[in-house]
Amino acid sequence: MEEITEKNLINLINKKFPKFIPNWESYLNYCGEGLGLTVQMMPLTDFVMDVVKSRDESEIERLFDFIEFLMCNGNDYVQTAIATEFLEGLINRDPDEIQFLSFNSLSLR
Secondary structure, rough: OOEEOOHHHHHHHHOOHHHHHEEEEHHHHOOOOOOOOHHHHHHHHHHHHHHHHOOOHHHHHHHHHHHHHHHHHHHHHHHHHHHHHHHHHHHHHOOOOOOOOHHOOOOOO
């Protein structure tokens, strides 16, 4: 398997989650390509929020399995970006916007 790096992470996300592509393209149109990997996690956070709000259990599970995979298999830059931008971005959301219990499959039912 190819190493997961800051250079190939977004392409991997786009390949695994094609519905993410519009979020990524919108981000590029607004911010451009010159920002670092941690800032590039912002559209991923927005995408995951949309999926969580949709309450699509299988997609939520797929997404968080993938995030766990990145935390275990990404290089240091990828792991740092996931932890400091993506996960902190979720934690810092308005608590009325997302209920963390909704990440628990039992509460989705």
